[in-house]
Amino acid sequence: MxxxxxxxxxxxxxxxxxxxxxxxxxxxxxxxxxxxxxxxxxxxxxxxxxxxxxxxxxxxxxxxxxxxxxxxxxxxxxxxxxxxxxxxxxxxxxxxATRTVPEHTFALIFALRRSVCAYRDAVRAGRWQDARQFCFFDHPIRDLAGSTLGVIGDGELGQSVAAMGRALGMRVKFAGHKGRTGQGSLYTPFDQLLAEADILTLHCPLNDQTHHMISAAEFGRMARKPLLINTARGGLVDESAVGRALEAGQISGAAFDVTSEEPPPHDHPFMSLLDRPDFILTPHVAWASxxxxxxxxxxxxxxxxxxxxxxxxxxxxxxx
CATH class of the missing domain: 3.40.50.720 (NAD(P)-binding Rossmann-like Domain)
Incomplete structure (x- = not known):
């Protein structure tokens, strides 16, 4: 052979x-x-x-x-x-990858939910000394307990992320892919999940039905200004719409481990977001423990x- x-x-x-x-x-x-x-x-x-x-x-x-x-x-x-x-x-x-991808997913969630990168950068810039007291409150910090975790994709990875969320005291809701119906009472309709989730995390395959399942129209339906986490496939989200959603306050943060073209070219929409405290991009390493x-x-x-x-x-x- x-x-x-x-x-x-x-x-x-x-x-x-x-x-x-x-x-x-x-x-x-x-x-x-x-x-x-x-x-x-x-x-x-x-x-x-x-x-x-x-x-x-x-x-x-x-x-x-x-x-x-x-x-x-x-x-x-x-x-x-x-x-x-x-x-x-x-x-x-x-x-x-049933442990490594969910762990990376929650690393991104924690980093955004507690403004870890923003506070790190502020300390590096001397803000703590400028504050002249034991702490400062420049960036939001939110607990995960009691918040709603919306999981799109119910395979092994989605189920593992859901189990971690429940262990942290989160309300977990699964949604079918955009446009899918008749999945039973255990699933929340896609549009309803967009309106109810505090955090949306994607764990579904990329195909004709899921390509750009989240774009400008979907960002407009995110009533609770959720975090958007994508450790699945880059093409699931219209990447050109992410920056506009952040600027408009339609989402409170976004973290991606994947892009539609890897590595992303220098003119990729995400390259202009790297200095934002509410955006994280990692180089497709969620799987790579x-x-x-x-x-x-x-x-x-x-x-x-x-x-x-x-x-x-x-x-x-x-x-x-």
Missing amino acids: NIVFLDRETLSPETQLRRPDFSHTWQAYERTSAEQVAERIADADIVIVNKVKLPATLLAHARRLKLIAVAATGTDNIDLAACAARGILVSNIRGY AEAIQALADQLIGNIEAFVAGTPRNPVKPKT
Whole structure:
């Protein structure tokens, strides 16, 4: 078996990536450009990939390809229909981030809710000395207990975030995706959640139904001026509308770990918000605790070994 890893650099260098327990050749590239993909996968039986795009036009060059082992949960960078048509199995990683992403989500919530970054910057600027007393009150500080946490997305991550919220004394409400109905009494209608939440956190996939599910119109319905937290996918929110919502006071803060283009270009709308005390941008690292990445790497090799043994795990099929 010829195994090719197209973007090893997307896993931390400290991560131990053991070799599969069967006879194979192994070629790991730190990164692969679009122009290099066809040549590098041409003789591969198994391709490991995280973020490199594999459209049908490039997959056509891989005549021996049997498995694409995705080193992530999301598979929107792969043409799943083309893989299915050619008998190529796609497997992904599941359940590895149920602690790290929720913890990062709440790190962002705490930082904004208690104005941690704003007070840090004020102290750095000498404001504490200027205050001439033991403390000062330049920025708002709010407790989480008693507030309403709106969770959009009810998978493992959304459920884990909800459990943390309940442990902190928050009222937790789940909403279906925008436009979805008939989900039962345990769900709050999307528009109603926009009006009732003190904090909105996104934990849903990016697809045609969820793209820009929050934009200018939705910001206008956020009656309680909530925090908006996105550790899911950048395209869920119209990023050009976030700055206007902050300026207009429609939301009290926003924190993103993801952008629609990564890394964001220098003229991305978020780049002009980085000096604001009510905005935080982290570089898609919510998933990246040392423990979580190691669990991902172990599961990745396990998926490959299971496939070769004839018992494939975590198959991903195109939506019909």
